Amino acid sequence: xxxxxxxxxxxxxxxxxxxxxxxxxxxxxxxxxxxxxxxxxxxxxxxxxxxxxxxxxxxxxxxxxxxxxxxxxxxxxxxxxxxxxxxxxxxxxxxxxxxxxxxxxxxxxxxxxxxxxxxxxxxxxxxxxxxxxxxxxxxxxxxxxxxxxxxxxxxxx
Ligand code: DLZ
Numbered sequence: 598x599x600x601x602x603x604x605x606x607x608x609x610x611x612x613x614x615x616x617x618x619x620x621x622x623x624x625x626x627x628x629x630x631x632x633x634x635x636x637x638x639x640x641x642x643x644x645x646x647x648x649x650x651x652x653x654x655x656x657x658x659x660x661x662x663x664x665x666x667x668x669x670x671x672x673x674x675x676x677x678x679x680x681x682x683x684x685x686x687x688x689x690x691x692x693x694x695x696x697x698x699x700x701x702x703x704x705x706x707x708x709x710x711x712x713x714x715x716x717x718x719x720x721x722x723x724x725x726x727x728x729x730x731x732x733x734x735x736x737x738x739x740x741x742x743x744x745x746x747x748x749x750x751x752x753x754x
Contacts, residue, residue, distance in 0.1 A: 605739055605742060607738060614647075614752075614753040617648035619649055619679070619752045620655075622657070622672035622679075623637065623655070623657070623683065624656075624681070624682050625684070626661050627659065627660055628661040628662060628686075629686075632721065633685055633733075636683040636719060636741035637683055639739035639740070640681055640719070640741035640745040640748075641654055643741070643745035643746060647746075655672075657671075661684070662684035662720060663697055665682040665684050665705070666701060666704030666705060668682070669705060673708060673712040676714070679751050682716060682717070683744065684719070685723070685729050686720065686722050687726055688723065689724060689725050689726075698722045701720055715748070715751035715752065717748045719741060
């Protein structure tokens with residue numbers, strides 16, 4: 598979870614490469630869709646702000662965060678400059694919170710070491726709904742913005 602002091606939408610705009618020639622895949626989980634749609638809005642808006650063309654941003658939905666691994670794997674096979682995964686798992690509402698979070702984390706980490714394309718980890722793992730709201734366009738910014746910036750930087754890597 599992001600620290601309470603770090604605003605996820607704050608970054609040095611001068612240092613971000615131009616994204617106008619880049620192509621991005623985004624996989625979004627439908628669980629906690631109010632949160633994940635807000636993350637998606639943030640990611641797309643920020644990519645476009647740095648030059649990415651709408652037709653070069655491809656979004657696919659999956660049922661839950663666990664399916665983000667498969668979705669990211671499929672996107673990697675199709676070749677993008679970077680892939681972003683967006684999901685939200687809330688501890689208080691998810692009996693097997695630790696299993697889902699660990700599964701997604703290991704799955705995406707594995708993909709990052711076995712594929713040619715960077716995959717950016719946009720999984721919110723929070724104790725409650727308010728913490729998720731705070732990080733999806735609330736008082737701590739938007740994790741989607743942060744993922745978009747990381748995707749641009751890693752595409753340029
Ligand atoms: C089953 C489940 C639960 C209980 N909670 C969440 C959650 O908080 N966030 C999320 O993205 N997905 C959740 N899921 C669904 C699983 O990720 C997955 O979709 C199902 O177990 C089917 O594989």
